[in-house]
Amino acid sequence: MIWDSWSDLIAMGGYAKYVWGSFAVVAVVLVGEQVALALRHRSALKAARTAGESS
Numbered sequence: 001m002i003w004d005s006w007s008d009l010i011a012m013g014g015y016a017k018y019v020w021g022s023f024a025v026v027a028v029v030l031v032g033e034q035v036a037l038a039l040r041h042r043s044a045l046k047a048a049r050t051a052g053e054s055s
Helices: 006-014 016-054
Strands: none
Touching: 006 016
16 A cells, blocks of 8 residues: 555554554553563562472
8 A cells, every 4th residue: 555644554544443453452462461471480480489498
């Protein structure tokens, strides 16, 4: 697609809510995955420290 202006790009030919909505969903999922990984990593480190102290 070729756009004449930035507003045409943002409007996406009338499909903006679907296009930008899908981008938003993907962004939320990616951020959520990063948060979940960080929490799991923190939990694993805590469990490893606890296991190391009890041995």
